[in-house]
Amino acid sequence: MKLTLKVWRQKNSKAKGELESYQVEASEHMSFLEMMDVLNEQLIVEKKSPIAFDHDCREGICGSCSMTINGSPHGPQSGTTTCQLHMRKFKDGDTIVVEPWRSSVFPVIKDLTVDRGAFDRIIQSGGYISVNTGQAPDGNAIPIEKDLASNAFDAAACIGCGACVAACPNGSAMLFTAAKVSHLNQLPQGKVEQTRRTASMVAQMDKEGFGMCSNVGACEAECPKEISIEHIARMNREYVASIFGGRKS
Amino acid sequence: MNLDSKIPAGALGDKWTDYKATMPLVAPNNKRRLDVIVIGTGLAGASAAATMGELGYNVKAFTFHDSPRRAHSIAAQGGINAAKNYQNDGDSVYRLFYDTIKGGDYRSREANVHRLAEVSADIIDQCVAQGVPFAREYGGLLENRSFGGVQVSRTFYARGQTGQQLLIGAYSALSRQISTGKVTMYNRHEMMDLVMVDGKARGIIARNLLTGELERHSAHCVVLATGGYGNVFYLSTNAMGSNVTAAWRAVKKGALMANPCFTQIHPTCIPVSGDYQSKLTLMSESLRNDGRVWVPKKKEDAVAIREGKKTALDIAEGDRDYYLERRYPAFGNLVPRDVASRAAKVACDQGNGVAPTGLAVFLDFASAIQRYGKSAAHSQGLDESDQALIKKLGEQVVEEKYGNLFEMYEKISGENPYKFPMKIYPAVHYTMGGLWVDYNLQTNVEGLFALGECNFSDHGANRLGASALMQGLADGYFVIPYTIGTFLSKEIRTPEIANDSPEFIKAEKETADRINRLANSNGSQSVESFHRRLGKIMWEYCGMSRNADGLTKGRKMVRELRDEFYKDVFVPGDADEYNPELEKALRVADFMEHGELMILDALDRAESCGGHFREEYVTEDGEAKRNDADFTYVSAWEWDDNDPKLHKEELVFDNVELKTRSYK
Amino acid sequence: MSWITSFFSSSIGRKVIMSLTGLFLITFLIVHLIGNLQLIAGDGGEAFNQYAYFMTTNPLIKFVSIGLYAMIVLHAYQGLVIYFKNKSAKGGKPTAKNKADVKWASKNMALLGTLILFFLIVHMGDFWFKMKFTDTIPLVTYDGWEPIKNLYQQVTITFDNPLFVVSYVFSMVVLGFHLWHGFGSGFQTLGLNHSKYNGLIDGIGKFLAIVLPIGYAIIPLYYYFVMR
CATH class of the missing domain: 3.90.700.10 (Succinate dehydrogenase/fumarate reductase flavoprotein, catalytic domain)
Incomplete structure (x- = not known):
């Protein structure tokens, strides 16, 4: 299949950047990234600068890959990361626009590579259970209801790719933050520091400069792990509770 | 060279307990003065960095990823073994130990494997406490399933994403230490060289991948947790970035590479x-x-x-x-x-x-x-x-x-x-081989430790399913935090290591030369195409089955390919910028040398065992034929460009009888 | 910063304000519609005028209405703050159009809200301002009553003008879209989201988003097409 790609090229974080057009010959069995590899090979042979993009596991779990394809983070197939998107989802002769995540909190490093350090800082602000190695009681000491564990897992399935921010017209990171809050707050082990965690992670999220959720639902629609905005509702609830119900500090 | 495995004396089941009880400790006030560098933040690296941070050491952690959460441990699907016997099906520490030794075709160290089986149960407890949402029964208790090569159900799992959940657990523990300042995190930094001062590993040269800048980082010791080298085959289940560079740089500085030919092919x-x-x-x-x-x-x-x-x-x-x-x-x-x-x-x-x-x-x-x-x-x-x-x-x-x-x-x-x-x-899925380490997980280079898939220690010639996660976390949470004390307790009087000593400056200069050589090479072929060719050679001649002729031919081809690589590779862009192609070129260059060593090791090991299958050594019905009389040893290779030298650590089995592995 | 101010300047705090004020305004819309439907009672405006008198003079209503104005201002102000903050969070770079399966209204709440604000200003200028602060509205006397302002007549005059009728009906369509997203969104922000009840909340939201605007739009249409 012959494709026209319009790819965002930006030399570094300070450069302006623009879309550039390329022709590429692909097979429908290729993954989207393999198609990008083919294009890069082509560019290297022509001694041009290849397109920089983050990628690693290519199994849809590391969360590295981050391309906005025809306006959709990770492309047209729902529940799928860029690396698992295959070219059979496109037609011969298609024009495909490939851009980086768009958010002022994720500055472009080069071409399609962005800096998602804000996510790490949100986790550092409270996305953990404070337990030192060796302090743990027996794994079966606290039974956890099967459905509850499963619900916590749904939230914990987040791969931290940032598609939610890229999809959100407000550039909000609520789905990412809520997924972590919801994962940990639901479990009995995480309940202990729920108040502090929720308040602190929301504060960090705001400090990073992410936008505010207006319940559009684009994050949920584009999330490659299909994480539900129910988790955002839980975080909202627990945030209000953490502020009004928490201790006076 | 005398390879001292430093296995403590005593009965197999008591070694680790007794050793822990008597090993030298570092007092909290001294821990504050000791710096540790951890390379890699997968299960082993993140858990080690977090735990050492909790203990009070000053930890600097490095990953070439944009975040520690992206390490390839995240892609492990199936589960993690632990001898909990929650299913009441006859499991025990000894049985896990035995299964692992047998599964590894009797090419691993008894004492290390037994310790692994002992701490396996603690890992599950620790992970549950961290909020890892393992699968549960309706009664709310942990569920298990069975895995290849064993007859009990001892595998804990979190849907098909166990590695992800465990890594996120370790990443969250690490994040907590980063927030307290006990761990300083260096994302998008790749270790380019190991720096030795007075025969001890005292730091690294790292490249800031965003700027291309070289940085000198010093510490009292260096811990490598950089995973396996399966990508030498180009096509593997490893992530695109997984590489041997950190381990190989250590080899170039004198560390020994053990059993490099033991690679696991996942069915x-x-x-x-x-x-x-x-x-x-x-x-x-x-x-x-x-x-x-x-x-x-x-x-x-x-x-x-x-x-x-x-x-x-x-x-x-x-x-x-x-x-x-x-x-x-x-x-x-x-x-x-x-x-x-x-x-x-x-x-x-x-x-x-x-x-x-x-x-x-x-x-x-x-x-x-x-x-x-x-x-x-x-x-x-x-x-x-x-x-x-x-x-x-x-x-x-x-x-x-x-x-x-x-x-x-x-x-x-x-x-x-x-x-x-x-x-x-x-x-290709996993590499059992890796840096040679003793019982303390220290390599033959003093002050240099290796954890997880990066070392060779626990899986022998074949790893059982759901044991990689177990080993990574065992090493990181429960072994290195203790055993590193055996080295650091002797270093409490060593002041902060300076990073402007001649050794550091020399290492930086050598690294810069190496980088510039590739960055300025103006050939005609892409790095990727060389990597692909290397992979084909390795798979063809050193893959699922091997023979002496093929291996000899393969070695020659790899050497020729390496020469061609330096002559005709084209690396676009410059050294002083974000340049993924250059990163790849540096990694492929190291794969070329490491691949040759794998072939040499496969050639030396004239037997079939575990993942290493030599066509010349088979039983009548086509099964692998092990040769315990001549090959019950760990091959530990000292690199030399022309003639790598083999050192042997004899394996002693006091507790299990070496049997022909039969699953019939 | 005290905990309370920090709450109200946090992202979720701001959204909670939007949600609470918005849901309050919806209850106002319901009450206001019930009152206004007296305009088509066919009694020449007697019930409506008496109701209007009551609404503008009763001290309790006066007190509540101050709250209402505050809610409107707060909702609009907070909405604008959120809009501009979100715009800067998104960054100004172009992106191909996202085709995610979400409600159009959800992505355009600021636009819809601004249109409603304009409508509100015009609407209040037409009736509320004239009723409260001018003497342009003629008086009418009912049995047992002092003369009161004949707001009904003012309505008749206003909706004689097709331009007003069209703009009122259009504004109600806009309101409909705003509510189509707003009602459910308010509950989501407050964290009142539960898979068992989401369908009900969504259903009520859609019901209100259709019924309230239609109810309001009937009035100008009735006046223009039936009463004239």
């Missing part, structure tokens, strides 16, 4: 579909719990399937060869990975393979769907003779168990695995 991966292919995708081994592996009995059926004239459904039950069940009735589809992989190769070599390339076998869930469907219909009081209903109910159960894997298979292959059996083929 259940999605087959290769074309030349453009960049990596292979694993389908969890847990699928073999319920899937039955087969190929058509008749060659003409296989050919018809390859040509698309027939599908698996057209092959009558009697015309199917469930070759694992036939050859290994005791373990059936759950034989260890090396055995299953080789059997698939044999079936395909005989011309019975499916898929257009002829390199695939079926993994069929039809009977599992029937079985589960019937049992569901029975328990719900529904009509057990209604085939459509049975199928529907059965598919629901299968979806619940393996839904995400089935979905992934469909995305990649474009085929519905509920309807047609999956097509699978073995692929």
Whole structure:
């Protein structure tokens, strides 16, 4: 299949950047990234600068890959990361626009590579259970209801790719933050520091400069792990509770 | 060189307990003055950095990823073993130890493996406390499943994403230490060289991948947790970035590489579909719990399937060869990975393979769907003779168990695995070999430690499923935090290591030269094309089965390829900028040397054991033929460009009897 | 910063304000519609005028209405702050159009809200301002009553003008879209989201988003097409 790609090229974080057009010959069995590899090979042979993009596991779990394809983070197939998107989802002769995540909190490093350090800082602000190695009681000491564990897992399935921010017209990171809050707050082990965690992670999220959720639902629609905005509702609830119900500090 | 494994004296079951009780400690006030560098933030690295941070050491952690959460540990699907015996099925620390030794084909150290089995239970406790949402029963207690090569259910899992959940647990512990300031995190930094001062590992040269700047980082010791080198084969289930560079740089500074030829070929991966292919995708081994592996009995059926004239459904039950069940009735589809992989190769070599390339076998869930469907219909009081209903109910159960894997298979292959059996083929997955370490996980270089897949210690010649996660976390959470004290307790009087000593400056200069050489090379071929060629050579001559002629030829080809690489590689861009192609070039350069060492090791090991299968050494019925009399040793290689030197650590088995591994 | 101010300047705090004020305004819309439907009672405006008198003079209502104005201002102000903050969070770079399956209204709440604000200003200028602060509205006397302002007549005059009718009806369509997203969104922000009840909340939201605007739009249409 012959494709026209319009790819965002930006030399570094300070450069302006623009879309550039390329022709590429692909097979429908290729993954989207393999198609990008083919294009890069082509560019290297022509001694041009290849397109920089983050990628690693290519199994849809590391969360590295981050391309906005025809306006959709990770492309047209729902529940799928860029690396698992295959070219059979496109037609011969298609024009495909490939851009980086768009958010002022994720500055472009080069071409399609962005800096998602804000996510790490949100986790550092409270996305953990404070337990030192060796302090743990027996794994079966606290039974956890099967459905509850499963619900916590749904939230914990987040791969931290940032598609939610890229999809959100407000550039909000609520789905990412809520997924972590919801994962940990639901479990009995995480309940202990729920108040502090929720308040602190929301504060960090705001400090990073992410936008505010207006319940559009684009994050949920584009999330490659299909994480539900129910988790955002839980975080909202627990945030209000953490502020009004928490201790006076 | 005298390879002292430093295994403590005493009975096998008491070694670790006694050793912990008597080993030298570092007082909290001294810990504050000691710096530790950790390279890699996967399960082993993140857990080690977090735990050492908790203990009070000053930790600097490095990853080439944009975040510690992206390390390839995240892609492990199936589960993590632990000798908890929650299922009351006769499991114990000894049995896990024994299974691991046997599964590794008696090429690992008893004491290390026993320690691994001992701490396995603590890992589960720790992870549950961190909020890892393991699968649970309705009663709220932890669920287990069984895995290849064992006869108990001791694998804990979190759907098909166990590695992800464990890594996020370790990452969250690490994040907590970063927030307290005990760990300083360096993202997008790659270790380029190890710096030795007075014979001890005292720091690294790191490249800031965003700016290309070289940085000198000093510490009292260096811990490598940089994973395996499966990507030497180009096509593997490893992530695109996984590489041998950090470990190889250590080798260049005198560390020994142990058993490099021991690579694990995983039996259940999605087959290769074309030349453009960049990596292979694993389908969890847990699928073999319920899937039955087969190929058509008749060659003409296989050919018809390859040509698309027939599908698996057209092959009558009697015309199917469930070759694992036939050859290994005791373990059936759950034989260890090396055995299953080789059997698939044999079936395909005989011309019975499916898929257009002829390199695939079926993994069929039809009977599992029937079985589960019937049992569901029975328990719900529904009509057990209604085939459509049975199928529907059965598919629901299968979806619940393996839904995400089935979905992934469909995305990649474009085929519905509920309807047609999956097509699978073995692929490089894990490397048992790695840096030689003693019982303290210290390499032969003082102050240099290696954890997880990066070291060679626990899996012998073949790793059992769900044991990689166990080893990574065991090393990081429960071993290194203790054993590092054996070195650091002697360093409490050593002041902060300066990073402007001549050793650092020299190492930085050498690194810069190495980088510039590649950055300025103005050849005509891409790095990727060299890597692909290297992979082909390695797979052809040092892959699933090896022989002396092929290995000799392969070594020559790798050396020629290496020369060509330096002459004709083209690396676009500059050294002083974000340049992924340059990163790749530096890694491929190290793979070229490491690949040669793997071939040499495979050549030296004139026996078949575990994942290392030499065609010259087979039993009459085609099984691997081990040679315990001559090869019960660890090969530890000292690198030399022309003539790498082999050091041997004899393996002593006091507690288990060396037997022919039989899964029949 | 005290905990309370920090709450109200946090992202979720701001959204909670939007949600609470918005849901309050919806209850106002319901009450206001019930009152206004007296305009088509066919009694020449007697009930409506008496109701209007009551609404503008009763001290309790006066007190509540101050709250209402505050809610409107707060909702509009907070909405604008959120809009501009979100715009800067998103960054100004172009992106191909996202085709995610979400409600159009959800992505355009600021636009819809601004249109409603304009409508509100015009609407209040037409009736509320004239009623409260001018003497342009003639008086009418009913049995047992002092003369009161004949707001009914003012309505008749206003909706004689097709331009007003069209703009009122258009504004109600806009309101409909705003509510189509707003009602459910308010509950989501407050964390009142539960898979068992989401369908109900969504259903009520859609019901209100259709019924309230239609109810309001009937009035100008009735006046223009039936009464004239």
